Amino acid sequence: TPHKLTPEDSIADSKLPAQQILQPGKEQSLPGIQPSKWNTPEFYFYYLCFLTIPVFMVKAVYDVSQESHPNYSRYSHLLSDGWIPGRKVDNSDSQYAGFRDNIPYMTLLLILHPLLRKAYNSFWRIDSYTKPVPSSSRTPGLTQGLSPSAAADARMEHRISFDVYFAIIFIFALHGFSALKVLLILYTNYKLATQLPKAYVPAATWIFNVGILFANELCHGYPMAEVAAFVLPSQTSASEKANQTPGWAGWIDSYGGILPRWEILFNITVLRLISFNLDYYWSLSASSSLEKKQLDPSNLSERDRVSVPSKPVDFSFRNYLAYALYSPLYLAGPILTFNDYISQSRYPLASITTKRTLMYGLRFLICVLTMEFCLHFLYAVAISKAQPAWEVYSPMQLSMLGYFNLHIIWLKLLIPWRFFRLWSLADGIDTPENMVRCMSDNYSALAFWRGWHRSFNRWIVRYIYIPIGGSGQGKVRAIGNFLAVFTFVALWHDINLKLLIWGWLITLFVLPEVLCTLLFPAKKWKDSPDVYRWICGVGATGNILMMMAANLVGFAIGVDGLKAMVGNIVGSLGG
Structure with missing residues (x-):
């Protein structure tokens, strides 16, 4: 029989000196590690600073956010009625205001989307052949005779079908007719990746997508009125163009959806387009990493989900469309690579549980309430936007205005990212955490x-x-x-x-x-x-x-x- 490793063997084989082996009941310290300083006079001084200085920091901005302050009239027009009694709210940051004002509707969407997926799965009885048979059963494998690999493929097919259907409805609701512009860009990028010779794919990908960033900005999202004016015959005068375009082009532009300026939020989609193209490019010359590393495809680490290439058949236009327009992450991310998206669509992660998702939702709620407290009591953003007479403020107040401006920037980015990650977790996709x-x-x-x-x-x-x-x-x-x-x-x-x-x-x-x-x-x-x-x-x-x-x-x-x-x-x- 093979020799069993005993605790004594472990100690004997250890490279540590005998005196460094941990012994019960005795304090030990690793080489090069300093003793704890928590109970030293130096750290007691830090404790005192921590308990007192933040109070003065908050008070400095609170004092300049009062109606009695000389500069209040310069920025009061930027404040709105708040829900905390006796306080206005600083909703002057247009980026966060767009998110804050739509939280109720997005929350409804967060609830509705996973419920619709469950209804879709129930209709097609997906769970009946994508779940393992209980270990107590005498029948090995999965129900309906599918192997684990085939069941995973079936799960991915159904998930991606739902993602595509929902995404098409979602982007047309968001952007109206401009959704066709988004689809045209996506189609062009896909053709660059799959039709060009392999050697040209990286350069073409970067040139096209960086060019799209500039074109979207310079052309303001390509309004059809301007496009029509551009393509009309050159002999047409400017006044004639102005009279001809509103009939149909102006009508199309009037159906811009909930977010007519689609180009502002398209930058995040550009990252997904580049991810698909380069993941596809690298997959063409990659060997089977799963077999080489003897990895279990249903239990990959986050690093392996990103680096292990997807199957050649996975780089289809339908999968690409589902990934690029995946609704929970479409507007702001967090960013998920194509390989990771396909892997999670095929195999659900054991780390996604109802308890974990609910706790994450509670953390998100605490973040929102923290932001609301800041916006109701500390008007740092409105003061900065109003470009007031800076000489009225003391150096301490100026320092804290800058400091709390940055805190609000941190929160205004954290909250949307946490919300959309919460939505994806509720839908069964785990993305990297920002912030x-x-x-x-x-x-x-x-x-x-x-x-x-x-x-x-x-x-x-x-x-x-x-x-x-x-x-x-x-x-x-x-x-x-x-x-x-x-x-x-x-x-x-x-x-x-x-x-x-x-x-x-x-x-x-x-x-x-x-x-x-x-x-x-x-x-x-x-x-x-x-x-x-x-x-x-x-x-x-x-x-x-x-x-x-x-x-x-x-x-x-x-x-x-x-x-x-x-x-x-x-x-x-x-x-």
Whole structure:
């Protein structure tokens, strides 16, 4: 019989010295690990700061949000009636206002969509041949004689059929006749991937999709009135064109759906189009990773669901359409790769449970209430939009206006992402979580972006950063790649100078962290861990200030607003 491994054997085979083997009842410490500092005078000072300073931070913005403040009249027109007695609500951010005002309708959709899928599944009796027979049964395998692989394929076919039907209805309700423009772009992209010679697919994919970003912006979504005016014979005068186009083109434009400006939200779809094309391109030269790695296709890790190519038959136009227009993620993400979508459509994840989804919904509700509290009591966004007399505010108030502006930006992005992820979880699809960290606990610029738009960061790493060389060719090349990545990120968000400056500032502000990591390697400070900790603290503070500046420029007050704010903060003795 084979030798059984005993606890004594484990200890004998361990590479750790005998004195480092954990013993019950004795405190142990691993090599190089410092003792806990929770119960030290230094940390008691931090506890005191934590309990007192945030109160003054909130109070600084609350005080300037009162009707009695001299600048109140400058931004009061941006406030709306709130549901908290005695308070107005700062609903002046148009991006979040569009989401906030439609929460009741989207909640109804979140409930209705999974219920319709259940009704669809019940009608076709999908569960009768896509669930394993109980282990107590003498009949092996699945009901109706399907193998596990065939049952998984059947499940995917039915899921994707429903996704396509619902998506077509959904986008026509959202965009009206403009849904045909969306479908035309999707069809063209699919043909580029599947009809061009393999060597041209990556370049054609990037040129087409980046071109679409620019064309959508410059042509304002291609209104039919303007398209008709453009294609009319050149000898037609401008006045004649104006008289001819409203008859039919204007009528078409009048049926724009719930969201007539479809091009604003199409950027997220562009990422899915690129994902499909490149996943298809890489699948053409990939061997069977499932057989090579001896992986169970029904129990893949998240990494394997992304990297293991789908079957050749999976890259059909119907599957592509279902993926690109998947309703829960269509408007804002989070971003799911094509391979991952197909894998989850074929095999349900064990991690998706009713309890987990309900707890996630509770967390989402807490986030919404937190945002409502901020918008009712802290009018930081309205004050910034009104471009008030900054000199009226104290340096502390100016600092906190910038700080809470960023907190509201964090919340206004987190809440829609959490909502749409909740919807996808309720529908049986698990996407990467965005915003995995709070805004105020990020001291590393590099780590900050990994946790902010996390699904987008993973998309960038897979489809841009690694293909152009990543960080494996030296620090200088890595910084150049970082600049290329954030130039794309800025243009993807919106084609304007403010966001382009934001992307370049992010790259610039990453440099100090990279340089300090080279100048102060941890291994050289092993004998002075406290000194190294303080050096890291100073560097982290600088990182936080630079990231705050970059994000205020990109998403809040712009370059001029930041100059005015910083000038009033540091331009006085009090600052």
